[in-house]
Amino acid sequence: MSKKSMIIIGAGLAGLSTGCYAQMNGYESKIYEHHSVPGGVAAVWKRGEFLIDGGIHFLIGHKPGTPLYDVYSEICDIESIEIEEMTSYLSFTDKTGTKSIEFSQDIEKLERDMLELAPEDEDEIRNFIKEVKSLIGSPLLTDLGMSTAPPEIRGRLDSLKEMWEMRGFLKYFRGKYSKSAGEYAEHFQNPFLKTVINWLFSPSSPIWFVIMVLATVASGQMGLFKGGCHTFVRSIEERYKSFGGQIQYRATVEKIIVEDDKAVGIVLADGTAHRADVVVSAADGRSTIFKLLGGEYIDDKIKKRYDTWKPYDPMIAVSLGVSRTFDDETPLNAFMQKEPIQLSDREVPLLFLRIFNHGDVFAPEGKSVIQVILETEWDYWANLRENKEQYDAEKEKLAQNLIDRLDEIYPGIKLQVEKIDVSTPYTTWRYTLGDRGSPMGWLMTMSTIMEQIPRTLPGLDNFYMAGHWVLPGGGVPSSIYTGRNVAQILCKREGRKFRTKLEH
Ligand SMILES: Cc1cc2nc3c(=O)[nH]c(=O)nc-3n(C[C@H](O)[C@H](O)[C@H](O)COP(=O)(O)OP(=O)(O)OC[C@H]3O[C@@H](n4cnc5c(N)ncnc54)[C@H](O)[C@@H]3O)c2cc1C
Structure with a gap:
């Protein structure tokens, strides 16, 4: 046949x-x-001697x-x-640059650090950490119902099997863990911790998803592509x-x-x-x-x-090839800003930085690629692109603004920038035709x-x-x-x- x-x-x-x-x-x-x-959208591109990875942050x-x-x-x-285990999900630093917290896979340490930071939130912190711990090693983390049969071929048995597999998850359908991260953050009194919880993933994502992300890191099931x-x-x-x-x-x-x-x-x-x-x-x-x-x-x-x-908001990524290394930094970092970053019609309160120090393909020895990622608006960048000159000028202005901000965090970095690459939602759309650059x-x-x-x-x-x-x-x-x-x-x-x- x-x-x-x-x-x-x-x-x-x-x-x-x-x-x-x-x-x-x-x-x-x-x-x-x-x-x-x-x-x-899982894309990389070369800029001179630097390799810009504009795609997948981590593999579950x-x-x-x-x-x-x-x-x-x-x-x-x-x-x-080659995949390196992500031992730390994110480091978060406050506006003054003096307070920071690292969401590492050592959950006991994370609990201690959170308590030290915000003793007034002890009850909520203990409950939050208890949820993370309860999911460590759970098969739900690497499935979330994805492996069940698609609607076209689902039988009664599939639905029952799914219900059984998801039983540990049903508690998240109601109550505080069903809230968005932004809403759940209000359960904390400490202003820094409130912001941290809000922005651990995305303010609109359900908080149970953030709990799952932390449990996945703690389970050793989150990896970074070294190449x-x-x-x-x-x-x-x-x-x-x-x-x-x-x-x-x-x-x-x-x-x-x-x-x-x-x-x-x-x-x-x-x-x-x-x-x-x-x-x-x-x-x-x-x-x-x-x-x-x-x-x-x-x-x-x-x-x-x-x-x-x-859809998920599109992103703008400003990638920099710099002549320095970041040996002990975590791969993902969030720095709260004294003045929010003004981006189209939204104000972004923090600078989210990816550091590519987990592999040697991104930059030659002694140099690195770092990448600021900001959620942004599709309409703004798509409209701006109608005038290429203005669009390029706006990209350049944003890159310079971010470099100035980075210079406050990493003094001297301004003079170490060798390559600048800015990709907007329009760039994503141009190469993938994905709706609104999502x-x-x-x-x-x-x-x-x-x-x-x-x-x-x-x-x-x-x-x-x-x-x-x-x-x-x-x-x-x-x-x-x-x-x-x-x-x-x-x-x-x-x-x-x-x-x-x-x-x-
Ligand atoms: C910066 C970034 C970080 C991410 N981080 C993570 C992460 O850490 N973990 C994770 O799990 N996921 C992550 N994701 C999401 C994940 O990468 C995507 O959900 C997934 O790769 C989408 O794959 P897809 O094939 O469904 O869609 P797409 O990647 O959009 O592929 C669609 C393809 O169809 C082609 N196409 C479209 N229209 C046409 C047409 N008319 N004719 C011919 N070809 C066409 C496009 O060119 C494209 O190649 C991230 C995404 C981005 C952008």
Whole structure:
């Protein structure tokens, strides 16, 4: 029997994952990718002698012994990728530069440090730390329901299994731990600790998610790519190609061809049409549904989602190649600012700094790459980009402002800056076509994670979706799992066993 063919739109992590599982399950697949390289938002680029990593901050589940690690192993040579355990999540320094706290994986020490900092918050601190401790080593940390069957093939047993696996988590659906980090921070009296809790991840993320992040670090399951995030991406691309998968780069899909409510192919920007038995979009959700398919296959739920849900705010990253090292610094640092950073129409109270001292590929010996990351607005940068001169001037002004601020933290750094790179939400969009430059798709909230988004669209056959727009909260594991889901659904529908290995 001849193999069925599959077209996949997008070579981000979801598209590559879809491709790997398609090949394992008897499909002949080809990915069409807008950019010239794989990875989507998991991107790196060179600036002179510096390597800028503009993607994945940390990988959850980088050590063997979890279902998530097994999934990584199915699609890449995870063992050979150099990943360093993150022993500390974040260091936080107050406005005066005199008070700081490090969220290390030593939870006992963290508790002592928090108590020393804010004795008036003893009860809340002890409860918070108790929650973190209760999750250390929990299988929930490396799953969060991602491994359960997608809505299309969920049976009663799957739902029961999920309920059972998530039982330790149900307490977070109500009460104070269901609140956003911003709301929960109000439980603390100490102003510094309030800010710290608010900004540990993102003020709008549920506080249970922050608790899970800290427990993941404490469990030793958070890793940093020593060679940059592209080592992971390239390993998946390599596995896909070794399975016989094909990729065409610089191939932007303009339209999905539909005949009799069946997806039968795509049209590229160069006008060429390509046909296949199955079409999968692992590209941006909004443009897939409303542009490539002309908004023909939606229902009220989809419409409501795209009208009212909030994506993660886009980011602006100012990366600096500097002639100095940061040997003992933690990889992520937050510095509260005396005067907030003025950014488009928002004021940012802290400077969030990534230090790439966990690998030697980012800068030559004696030098480093550091990166300030700020959440920002899409509209501001997209509008500004209409006037390239003004856009460039604004980027330059922001970079200089941040360098001045860094000079107060690291005196002398101003004179050590050798390279400046500024990437805005518009940059992210230009290379990935992701809606409003979003880094992770739909913002994780209590209500969004409760919604099971199908990987299919109503009324359209032979069509599937993968990626961070079909699993709220986004991130690396969800993108990979949703690609896997597509093959699971296909196998179930075709009455075949789902395979996680290539069988010759
Ligand atoms: C700075 C940053 C830090 C992050 N940190 C973490 C982290 O620490 N941990 C974590 O788990 N997650 C993290 N994430 C999120 C995670 O990287 C993403 O959720 C995930 O990589 C998304 O993969 P995707 O394939 O779903 O989407 P994308 O990466 O957006 O891929 C979509 C692909 O489709 C292509 N495409 C789009 N439209 C078309 C078209 N019309 N034709 C052809 N191709 C098209 C794009 O070019 C792109 O390659 C981070 C993201 C960013 C930006």
